[in-house]
Amino acid sequence: QKELHYVPGHDGMVHLFEWKWHDIADECERFLGPMGFGGVQVSPIQENVIVGSRPWWERYQPISYKWYTRSGTPDEFREMVRRCNNAGVRIYVDVVFNHMTGDHDNAKGTGGTTADTHGFSYPGVPYSQYDFHYPPCAINNYQDPANVRNCELVGLHDLDQSKEYVREKIVNFLNEAVDAGVAGFRVDAAKHMWPEDLKTIFSRLKNLNPEHHFPSDARPYIVQEVIDYGGEAISKYEYNSFGAVTEFRYGMEISNSLNGNNPLKWFVNWGEAWGLLPSQDALVFIDNHDTQRGNPNILTYKSSKLYKMAVAFMLAHPYGTARIMSSFKFDTFDANPPQDSVGNLLSPTINPDDTCGNGWVCEHRWRQIYNMVRFRNAANNTDVNNWWDNGQNQIAFCRGNAGFIAINGDKYDLKQTLFTCVEPGTYCDVISGNLENNKCTGKVVTVDQDRKAYIEIPLNQEDGVLAIHRGAKV
Numbered sequence: 001q002k003e004l005h006y007v008p009g010h011d012g013m014v015h016l017f018e019w020k021w022h023d024i025a026d027e028c029e030r031f032l033g034p035m036g037f038g039g040v041q042v043s044p045i046q047e048n049v050i051v052g053s054r055p056w057w058e059r060y061q062p063i064s065y066k067w068y069t070r071s072g073t074p075d076e077f078r079e080m081v082r083r084c085n086n087a088g089v090r091i092y093v094d095v096v097f098n099h100m101t102g103d104h105d106n107a108k109g110t111g112g113t114t115a116d117t118h119g120f121s122y123p124g125v126p127y128s129q130y131d132f133h134y135p136p137c138a139i140n141n142y143q144d145p146a147n148v149r150n151c152e153l154v155g156l157h158d159l160d161q162s163k164e165y166v167r168e169k170i171v172n173f174l175n176e177a178v179d180a181g182v183a184g185f186r187v188d189a190a191k192h193m194w195p196e197d198l199k200t201i202f203s204r205l206k207n208l209n210p211e212h213h214f215p216s217d218a219r220p221y222i223v224q225e226v227i228d229y230g231g232e233a234i235s236k237y238e239y240n241s242f243g244a245v246t247e248f249r250y251g252m253e254i255s256n257s258l259n260g261n262n263p264l265k266w267f268v269n270w271g272e273a274w275g276l277l278p279s280q281d282a283l284v285f286i287d288n289h290d291t292q293r294g295n296p297n298i299l300t301y302k303s304s305k306l307y308k309m310a311v312a313f314m315l316a317h318p319y320g321t322a323r324i325m326s327s328f329k330f331d332t333f334d335a336n337p338p339q340d341s342v343g344n345l346l347s348p349t350i351n352p353d354d355t356c357g358n359g360w361v362c363e364h365r366w367r368q369i370y371n372m373v374r375f376r377n378a379a380n381n382t383d384v385n386n387w388w389d390n391g392q393n394q395i396a397f398c399r400g401n402a403g404f405i406a407i408n409g410d411k412y413d414l415k416q417t418l419f420t421c422v423e424p425g426t427y428c429d430v431i432s433g434n435l436e437n438n439k440c441t442g443k444v445v446t447v448d449q450d451r452k453a454y455i456e457i458p459l460n461q462e463d464g465v466l467a468i469h470r471g472a473k474v
């Protein structure tokens with residue numbers, strides 16, 4: 001099965017990239033739980049090799065399966081899982097077991113473990129040369145599935161998951177996290193592992209720990225990172241029968257449209273009809289930790305108006321399992337996360353307006369984004385209906401009779417009286433403000449007896465979106 005184990009009334013995953021465990025626990029209790037977020041994807045928990053300038057990608061070079069990273073210790077991790085589960089927020093661990101490190105002289109890990117990387121020896125597990133694809137070959141041909149699975153990604157020593165000993169080490173690592181109360185995993189570089197090996201490994205995972213309020217016999221939710229935009233020999237469809245899969249085309253198509261290359265009107269049949277994975281198998285996102293820094297066509301926090309429109313559309317639409325990126329500020333690809341002079345990660349500071357400081361972007365705390373998480377919760381179990389568009393980049397649709405959203409991607413005002421599906425009454429536009437003390441701090445939308453309303457999104461307005469739902473009715 002691929003069902004998530006979100007607590008009822010919670011939906012939407014947020015990737016708290018590079019956050020420390022105690023800060024995540026605080027965020028679950030003070031913000032994510034109350035706002036109805038479903039879960040957090042955390043950075044890798046396994047010990048990684050220390051690379052000089054501390055680039056973000058050092059955490060994707062494991063040196064052992066011990067839970068010591070710059071995000072915290074095993075006890076801090078377990079405490080975070082307990083506190084987040086108690087706040088109704090699930091934890092999904094980013095796990096890296098396609099490979100270990102590349103070659104590093106005098107390699108040392110974030111938990112003090114050393115390794116002889118040139119000799120393919122990792123005593124912290126232990127792994128030796130026999131546990132790897134050896135002698136190494138380089139991945140240099142994405143049209144050859146064996147090359148992509150059995151060779152080294154940028155020189156990272158490639159484990160052989162067909163070996164029972166390797167499988168056992170991986171399964172034990174994952175099951176320890178299940179015992180600690182996690183709800184599932186994001187499997188890094190799944191494209192670089194054989195589907196049969198992954199299926200075998202996942203079949204050996206325990207059921208989720210009932211002490212953490214999971215239904216009995218609940219299975220871990222697995223998301224496999226398969227970077228497939230089409231055009232390579234390996235397909236996302238090789239992986240979605242035994243786990244969910246990242247749908248990279250999702251963010252690419254929405255970014256492409258909002259960047260002006262393809263009118264929004266075409267999204268009337270957004271979903272499988274576009275060649276995307278089946279909805280229940282798809283983990284969807286606008287940007288991720290890699291594409292936000294490596295792909296100029298993908299919208300990120302740096303294009304904030306278009307980005308909020310993209311994320312609002314994702315959260316308003318029922319297709320797939322939505323994941324919101326929460327970033328640190330960066331201006332180069334390799335940039336390290338916010339850290340002090342001796343390499344300790346900095347905690348996000350929370351400003352009086354609830355935004356973050358200390359180099360953290362906290363997209364998930366932007367009103368236009370957290371309010372769309374609430375929209376997604378208010379609209380759960382409904383479909384897209386009553387689609388409207390102007391033939392170009394102005395669209396609107398309902399979710400059952402629970403919610404209504406309008407988006408203006410054109411270079412002129414949207415001014416229309418539209419059918420909004422929701423009960424007649426007065427609603428707050430949750431993009432421009434909140435419903436507080438039974439008043440709207442932003443725009444007010446009056447829905448008449450015919451369930452129609454005058455909808456206006458001027459071109460020069462701060463946001464290109466208007467959204468109302470039954471949870472924001474005055």
Ligand SMILES: O=C(NCCCOc1c(-c2ccc(O)c(O)c2)oc2cc(O)cc(O)c2c1=O)[C@@H]1CCCN1C(=O)/C=C/c1ccc(O)c(O)c1
Pocket residue numbers: 057060061096153154156188189191225227290
């Ligand atoms: O130029 C780079 N890499 C060469 C391009 C291949 O990119 C990588 C891909 C990759 C990229 C595109 C694909 O279609 C694909 O199948 C794989 O997946 C990785 C996964 C890892 O766990 C660790 C890595 O170092 C990589 C990686 O280098 C820079 C310098 C080293 C890290 N890195 C990077 O660019 C790091 C990227 C990275 C790191 C972690 C990820 O989870 C990820 O998705 C990408």
Ligand SMILES: [Ca+2]
Pocket residue numbers: 098148149150151158159192193
């Ligand atoms: Ca591999």
